[in-house]
Amino acid sequence: METVSREEFLICAISRLLCTPDICHVAVGAASPIPGAAALLAQATDNPQLRVSIIHGDTNNPFTDGGRELFDCAGQGRIDAFFLGGVQIDGAANINLVGLGKYPETTRRFPGSFGSAYMYFTVPNVFLFAHEHSARVLVPRVDFISAPGSSPDDVARKGGPKYLVSNLAIMEFDRAKKLFRLLSVAPGHSVEEVVEKTGFEIEIAPDVSTTSEPEVEQLELLKRKVAPSLARTYPAFTLRVFGINA
Amino acid sequence: MINSSIDNLISQIDDGALIALPAEYSFVPMDVVRGLIAAQAKDLHLLCVPIGGLATDMLIGARCIETLEAAAVSLGEAGAAPRFSEVVVNGEINMLDATCPAIHSSLQASEKGVPFMPLGGVIGSDLVVHRKDWQVIDDPLGKGNGRILLLPAIKPDFALFHAPLADRDGNVWVGKRRELFTMAHASAHSLVTVERIQNECLLDDDLYAAGTIPSMYITAIAEAKNGAWPLGLAGSYGRDNAAIAEYARAAKTQTGFEAWMQTHLAGKLKCDAGVGA
Structure with missing residues (x-):
């Protein structure tokens, strides 16, 4: 078998989490090639009814009512899953997309909060995605809360964090306890390593397992079916990871 | 005014004006942005609807912006917006961080005439x-x-956008890019560049009419071939990813940015002549 890239591993892992009856409509926001590929793969794998809406670009983008429609659609409860990243993510699932240091005098500035402060409240299954599993990304307390992980009772909220997926681990957020629980660890890594590289306290699931490697069928579908479709939204990513031109 | 010139559009935008620009998935008027930079526009308040990209970064690098309101600024696959990232850390502009639906909602308030x-x-x-x-x-x-x-409510002085098509009556077709409708409704003036102006009235054909902003919202239109370059215009032409990547590298420093801007303007002329992108 060919070597599996880090991106392929993540795409396949996220894709499996999306294959659940609770999720009928996945939306994918800005700058999210891995989640976008994962959603398309979930659709191609065994779920042709799964609706996948990628908001940027003209491919897999069903919206016809302008930039606001994604948010209105989420507010109406029509979107079941969405992805958010984080320059920092903390143990309470607060995410920071703005910058490091004390705002507004940040020491390093990142793009900004995008739609996170709304989507996190309206989409029931938000997948947090960390490009790097380290104590500098997974911090005790974010420097700026773009979107909070939970809300007091007097703030209407149907949505929130479901999973945190990184190159090392898959964790589930327990909304009652307000903490992450480690579900599985990437092959070749240990629970101890994950705990050490996570800058906040986590719970370890009693049945913590090893994250499954991509299946041959998944990889084949990914290259044959998903990549050509993804290339029209993320040409640079698709060229780099799959060697496919748009 | 139909068949205006880009210079005429630019001349209407006073220093300090509140201008609204669409996101890169929509129709960005890059010729107007270049014109504002060439005219050394100052103290503009830029509202990104709702996120900024190349246009925003260039206006920041050229010191045209005093206040920036955006949900995010990024060059997409080309990476971070280099001038934005540096200038915000240095506190050189007044940054109003927002979130996408907040900007849409503030414009919708103006659209409805509520506060x-x-x-x-x-x-x-x-x-x-x-x-x-x-x-x-x-x-x-x-x-x-x-x-x-x-x-x-946010009421921009000027909505600025590029579109594939207008007609002699001053109607502008933007298809499904409906955030441009909202921008035009909410703003005091809309200054528009288009790829082409046709004689037939867009409102006479229902297929076009549904995607057409009527002339009552439009202040002036100027023809601008490849007016979104190096960004794309969906349905007409794609992004010039090589030019954008080159910008992202060059603009990592202010000096690199300034050098790039000069060649970039020349590059646009080449593009108009059908040589480039």
């Missing part, structure tokens, strides 16, 4: 702490929704 608009979510974000013009209130109608955020 503010409620929006769900957001409470608990530090955005609310820093945005002194936003306010959280208790649900005034007692619908059991708890606290809710109010956003002030």
Whole structure:
């Protein structure tokens, strides 16, 4: 078998989490090639009814009512899953997309909060995605809360964090306890390593397992079916990871 | 005014004006942005609807911006917006961080002629702490929704965008890019560049009419071939990814940015002559 890239591993892992009856409509926001590929793969794998809406670009983008429609659609409860990243993510699932240091005098500035402060409240299954599993990304307390992980009772909220997926681990957020629980660890890594590289306290699931490697069928579908479709939204990513031109 | 010139559009935008620009997935008027830079526009208040990209970064690098309101600024696959990232850290512009639906809602308030608009979510974000013009209130109608955020109406002086097509009556076709309708409705003036102006009235054909902004919202239109370059115009031409990547590298420093801007303007002329992108 060919070597599996880090991106392929993540795409396949996220894709499996999306294959659940609770999720009928996945939306994918800005700058999210891995989640976008994962959603398309979930659709191609065994779920042709799964609706996948990628908001940027003209491919897999069903919206016809302008930039606001994604948010209105989420507010109406029509979107079941969405992805958010984080320059920092903390143990309470607060995410920071703005910058490091004390705002507004940040020491390093990142793009900004995008739609996170709304989507996190309206989409029931938000997948947090960390490009790097380290104590500098997974911090005790974010420097700026773009979107909070939970809300007091007097703030209407149907949505929130479901999973945190990184190159090392898959964790589930327990909304009652307000903490992450480690579900599985990437092959070749240990629970101890994950705990050490996570800058906040986590719970370890009693049945913590090893994250499954991509299946041959998944990889084949990914290259044959998903990549050509993804290339029209993320040409640079698709060229780099799959060697496919748009 | 139909068949205006880009110079004429630029001359209407006074220093200090509040201008609104669409996101890169929509129709960005890059020729107008280049024109503002060439005219050394100053102290502009730029509203990104709702996120900024190449145009925003260039206007920042050229010192045209005093206040920036955006949900994010990024060059997409080309990476971070280099001038934005540096200038914000240095505190050289007044940065109003927002979130996408807040900007859409503020424009919708102006569109409806009401002073503010409620929006769900957001409470608990530090955005609310820093945005002194936003306010959280208790649900005034007692619908059991708890606290809710109010956003002030934003009424731009100018909506600026590029479009594939206009007609001699001053109607502008933007298809499904409906955020441009909202921008035009909300703004005092809309200054528009288009790839082409046709003789037949767009409103006479229902297939076009549904995607057409009527002339009552449009102040002036100028023809601009490849007017979104190096960004794309969906349905007409794609992004010039090589040019954008080159910008992202060059603009990492202010000197590199300035050098790039000069060649870039020359590059646009080449593109218009059909040699480039």
